[in-house]
Amino acid sequence: MVSFSETYHEYTWIEETDFYHHYQNEKLPFLYSCNILKFKRNPSLEEFCLAEKKLMDFQKKMQQDFIHFYAAENEPFxxxxxxxxxxxxxTIAAEELLVIDPKNFYFSHQNEEISVEIVGDNERLKEYLDFMYQLNLKNGVLYAHKKQDFYVDRFISPKIQQINAYLDGKVVGTANIILSSEYIEIDHFEVEPNFQNKGIGTQIQIFIMALAKDKKVLLVVDKETKASRMYYHQHYQYCGYQLSAFKRFKTATIINIPQNSSSIASTS
Known part of the structure; x- marks a missing residue:
């Protein structure tokens, strides 16, 4: 069975002790999901407080205003x-890892007015970037601007493909797929809020299932949400969970509350 360790991560190893791994992404210091401390086992309170102080000191030194922990996979705090x-x-949150064989993907109807394409040239990339910029403005102009370089790096990466969904020539949904030898992972799955409940997320997934062929498709989603219920209805299978704990320790202009990137397509 697939585990969280097999999902895609955009961080590098900083330190390992007998009870945690510390990861950081110097290019993306503002992204909470890329700058974390992950426990290898359930720590004692004394061990947790030791790790908390060490991480807080490190984050302050790096001029980061948050700390973000993950519990060991499939273990509660x-x-x-x-x-x-x-x-x-x-803030304590829970994520689930789901997987599906593409031939088992269930949908009740298709919206043939929606077309789905790989972002394969600069014109499509500009459309993707413009769409994501508008979505990210809810987290502030600075955050939306910084994320643009992140998306361009993903466009260049041979491991990642970006997808646009169109309705009447307008981008109304996007996703990233991360390619490996055994799996295709869905990430940054977004549907324009004003176009929910039009089958956009379903059409994107139908497109991805066709690309996957014999590979399994996996994603990470916030637990017990409308999105997770939708994925179970579509016949995704549960593989495990992990808990996280997040806190900001000073006021900042950038807001990026941890939320799994597969959750926005919850009403597709």
């Missing part, structure tokens, strides 16, 4: 740590 996290105003 202990009751003692959960109480501490609540007292210290952490």
């Amino acid at each position: 202990s009751k003692e740590i959960e109480e501490y996290l609540t007292k210290e105003n952490y």
Whole structure:
């Protein structure tokens, strides 16, 4: 069965101890999901506080205003740590890893007015960038601007393909697919909020399932959300979960609350 360790990550290893891995992305210091400390096992409260202080000192040195932890895969935080996290105003979230054989993908109808294409040239890339810029403005102009270089790097990467969905010539949905020898991973799955419930997310997934052929398709989604219920309805299978704890320790102009990137297409 696939595990979270097999999903795509855009960070590099900083440090390893007997109970955690520390990861960082110097090019993307503003992205919470790329700058994390991941526990290898459930720590004691004393160990957690030690890791917390070390991570906070590191983040402040790097001029980052947040700390972001992940529990060991398929393990809850202990009751003692959960109480501490609540007292210290952490946001606790849960993600699920789902997988599907493309031939098992279920949908009840198609919207043939929607066309889906790989972003394969500069014109399509500009359309993709413009769409993502508008979506990211909810997190501030600076954040939206910084994410543009991130998307261009993904366009260049041989491991990643970007997808645009069109309705009447307008981009109304996007996704990234990450290619490996065994899997295709769906990431940054977005549908224009004003075009929800029009089958856009379904058409994007139909397109991806055709590309996958004999490879399994996987994604990470926020647990017990409208999006996760949709994926189960489409016959995705549960592979595991992981908990995270997040806190910002000073006010900043960039807001990027941790949220899995597959969740926005929840009403497609």
